[in-house]
Amino acid sequence: MKSFWGAFCLLALAACSGGQDAKVDGLAADNWVTPGGDVGKSHYSTLADINRDNVNKLGLAWSADLGTNRGLEATPVVIDGVMYTSGVAGRAYAFDAATGREIWRYEPQVDMQVNRTACCDMVNRGVAVARGKVYVATLDGWMVALDAKTGKPVWRSDAVVDRSRGDNSTGAPEVAGDVVVIGNAGAEYDVRGYVSAFDLETGKLVWRFFTVPRDPKLGPQDHPDLEPALKTWDPDSRWDVGGGGTPWDAINYDPESGLVLVGTGNGGPYAVSRRSPKGGDNLYLGSIVALDAKTGRLKWHYQETPGDNWDYTSTQPMILTRMKVDGEERPVVLHAPKNGFLYVLDRRDGKLLRANALVRMNWANGVDMKTGRPNLTPESSDYTNGPKIVFPASPGARNWHPAAYDPETGLYIGTVQDMGNAIYMTPGRKPLARRMLNNDAALLFTSDLEAILPTLPPPLRDAIAARPEMKWVKENPASTELRAIDPLTGKTRWSRPMGGWQDRGGALATAGGLVFQGSIDGHLRAFDKASGKLLKEIDTGTAILAAPMTYKVGGTQYVAVMAAWGGGGFPYVPPYSAAYRRGNKGRVLVFRLDGGPVPLPPALPPLAVAPAPPRQAPGVTPQTIMQGMTLFFGNCALCHSNQPRSITPDLRRMSEGTHAAFKEIVLRGLLLPNGMPRWDDRLSEKDVDAIHAYLIDLQAKVRAEELEKQKRGLPLDAPGLTILSNY
Ligand code: HEC
Structure with a gap:
């Protein structure tokens, strides 16, 4: 089958030979x-x-x-009639691309407890195929090489540095010369970002690049590139919660320069003044870092969001191409991260060529093209001294959903989202290791802000309502469009509206x-x-x-x-x-x-009225229910939105059998293989009884409301606010 891979090598020189002379x-x-x-x-x-x-x-x-x-x-990837792709938690598949016949499937043994620190579902963004192998990362952070013909593992390497933290992995690995590179995720928990490069043949770790420094008290940094980065952090930073910077998606190998371009994640916790009290740029958060594929050493970096305060990851997909800029033909990288700009950089040295705003924004007022730095506007966007409305919102002007670059028209085509967040600090919350969405900042999307405002405590409501950006919110709370954009001017050639902020294929x-x-x-x-x-x-x-x-x-x-x-x-x-x-x-x-x-x-089928819950256990008081609610929001709400038609169970509609098995499910992992974690390491039997009491109380209320609606002939589907990320 040499010729089979030979044919592939012609098309993807970089993937086969590590050929530094290959072109993109x-x-x-x-x-x-x-x-x-x-x-x-x-x-x-x-x-x-x-x-x-x-x-x-x-x-x-x-x-x-x-x-x-x-x-x-x-x-998916398709090579000579075979489709390779990945599914939930790092499963991988091979199909006959003409008929759909399954050739093999690989279902890794994943430690499903990792779901507790996977903010955004047990997804995976794809495979890499090279040298007769299919490379895929599992949700719990193992890099796996499979035989492309059989799907049998050839090697499996641990890509997680510290398994006591909330690391997970959801990105597609990238083949870069003789190594395959994968990043970690988990900046919302207690994770420090890094990419790891493994030998394509043996799975041996060749190099690792940390995107943020570690506590200087622990001694010298892991690699020299972190010493200058350390100067941009307060020595008394919250090193215990990792700092973030997790490179969970974009990794692009540039075979022409031998560089691996990595988009790094947001800071954790979100507010820079909580993360690094004296401020600073906090390198290499919100950056593109260009690493030598052979050594992992930093060749250049460009920080798109200095001192990230707003969950502005730079992990969004990058496109390597070539274009004429100001009369000169250049190898470029096109990058539109969450922060609202579309950047064009020379991919040889990171020189900034363009930074055009795609959406309304107020965290920065343009980019200084001489220094490459955004003009930050703390007076409108620092929420640690009072609530602010900041554009763009934390889901980003762009997110992981890939855009296309059309070389014929020179257009960059992808979804763009114009939305903001109301952000405020939640007093009494402190970032803790390994907790759900580890932030003491609360975020409300402007898509729903006018509906949410009346439900907020009056001082908070009034402070948000007084912000000048309410004008933007009233004009257009949120819009999501498929757009064709000229990357050199940022101008939209055409656009099509999408269904809502979640709709950005x-x-x-x-x-x-x-x-x-x-x-x-x-x-x-x-x-x-x-x-x-x-x-x-x-x-x-x-x-x-x-x-x-x-x-x-x-x-x-x-x-x-x-x-x-x-x-x-x-x-x-x-x-x-x-x-x-x-x-x-x-x-x-x-x-x-x-x-x-x-x-x-x-x-x-049409929504049915919630079944009758069991009676409360003896001794349950309103305090028990309150305590259960707090525990529920601290541990369970990440996955259980308790809305009808949710893809995880609506716990206000539990059957008698589920109520009977509640402790087995919650404490002892009865449904762990399906992604419902076990909690006996964190919650006591009493805690779980309190959560159960809260849910029984809620179910009884929902049932009463729904019986009433049914009597009046009203639909049971409540319009409901979309996401209220008041973590
Ligand atoms: C990481 C995501 C996640 C978290 C966090 C989580 N769950 Fe779940 N839970 C699930 C999934 C997924 C299922 C569905 C499992 C299945 O399909 O078998 C589930 C199912 C359940 C069920 C069974 C419901 C039914 O009707 O079958 C109960 C009860 C439950 N969860 C309670 C809890 C409680 C209580 C907490 C917090 C202590 C919690 N869950 C936290 C993901 C989660």
């Missing part, structure tokens, strides 16, 4: 060799068999049910003149890439967040996408999503011209 220009054609399609990850294909003129004939070729109701975020652009994008309303859509005109939509009945991709096998072009609701805010299933109407049947969906209709998952 080899755009995707029949094969789609990385989750981003090509080495530069432009999510663009040169295939044009499916095009403007015939896309209306697109229909289903095959689909595969992955047996999960949790989020799917990966973009990844994009694919093709030489067939098309842009494909899925929506959580369950539709896959094809637009004319020149105008944004809708040319075709297919109802799949399943929410789509992941980016579509395309490939050709046996003379036929296919378009594939992974479909399922999930990711950040996963327990909050928006009423306009397909998951609300038809559940969340995680699938791979593959289309071709003259394909058939997509079999829709059956509609969920």
Whole structure:
């Protein structure tokens, strides 16, 4: 089978030979060799068999049910007729790309307790394929190499430095020369960020780069690049909660320079004055760091968000390409992180070429093109001295959902979200190690702010209502659009509104003149890439967040996408999503011209009135219920939004059997394999009784309300606020 991999090597030189002379220009054609399609990850294909003129004939070729109701975020890879992709918790799959026949599947033994510190669902963003192996990271932070033919593990290496902390891993690994690189996640808990590079053949750790320094009292830093970084932190920083900077998504190898570009995460805790009391830039938070692929040493860095205060990660996908800037042809990286700017940097040295604002923003007022620094505006955005409304919001102007770069039109095409947060400190909360969303800042999205305001305590309500940004909130609380943007000017060429802030599917652009994008309303859509005109939509009945991709096998072009609701805010299933109407049947969906209709998952039955809860145990008092509520919000609410149609159980609707098994489930891990952690290490039997008392009380109230609604013929589906991230 040498020729098989030989063919692949021609298309992806970097992945095969570590060839430092390889170029990023080899755009995707029949094969789609990385989750981003090509080495530069432009999510663009040169295939044009499916095009403007015939896309209306697109229909289903095959689909595969992955047996999960949790989020799917990966973009598959296709090499010579075989599709490789990943699913929840780092499962991996190989399919015959023409027929959908499953060739193998790999289901790692994952320590599901890790879900307690996985903020944003048990997702995985893809595989890397090279040298006859498929590389995937498991949710609990193991880097695994599988035999591409059989799916059998070849090696498995621990990518977590300290297993007593809240590390997890959700990104796609990146092959960089002779190593495969993976980052960690968990900045919301007590985690310090790093990327680890393992030998492709043996799995031996070759180097590791920490994105933030450690407590200087522990002695010298792990590597010399951290000594200058340390100067940008208060020596009395909250080292005990890690500092953050977790590089949980974008890692791009540039074979032309031999550099690995890594997007680093937000600070933990969020407020810089709580993290590093004397302030400072807190390098390398919110940055692109460029590392030598052979040694892991820092070659250049560009910090997009100095002294991050607002959960502005720079982990969003990067695109490596080439473009003419001010008359000069340059190798560039395009990057739109959460903070609202779209940057164009020279990828050889990190020189800033452009920084255009895509959305309303008030944490910074532009970027000084000489120094490369944003002009920070603490008077509008430092919330530690009183509530503020800060744009963009913590879910970011952009997030992990991949954008496409179309080399024909020079347009950057992806979802952009214009939304803000009301942010304030929550007195009495202190960041603690390994706790759910470890922050003492509360965030309210402006999408719902006017509805939430009246429910807040009057001083807080009035302070927020008095902010000048309320004008922005009243004009346009939030909007999410698919946009085609000129990266050199930041100007939008065309845009299409999306369903809401949760609806921001990844994009694919093709030489067939098309842009494909899925929506959580369950539709896959094809637009004319020149105008944004809708040319075709297919109802799949399943929410789509992941980016579509395309490939050709046996003379036929296919378009594939992974479909399922999930990711950040996963327990909050928006009423306009397909998951609300038809559940969340995680699938791979593959289309071709003259394909058939997509079999829709059956509609969920109408919501039934919550069943009667059992009687409270003797001795339960209002204090018990209050205590149970506090414990619930501190430990359980991350996953249980207690809303109807949530993809995790609505605990206000527990059956008699569930109530009877409550302690077995909560304390002793009866449902652990399905992602419901066990709590006997943190909660006593008495604590769990108190939580149960709170839920029984809640269920009784909900049942009474719903019986009343039923009597009056009102629907049981409450519109409900979307996410209220008042952690
Ligand atoms: C990391 C996410 C997560 C956290 C945190 C979490 N749960 Fe769960 N829980 C789940 C998932 C997922 C299920 C569904 C498991 C299944 O499908 O079998 C579940 C199921 C349950 C069930 C069974 C419900 C039913 O109707 O079948 C109970 C009871 C429960 N959880 C209670 C709790 C309590 C109490 C806490 C806090 C102490 C908690 N959970 C924290 C994810 C979580």
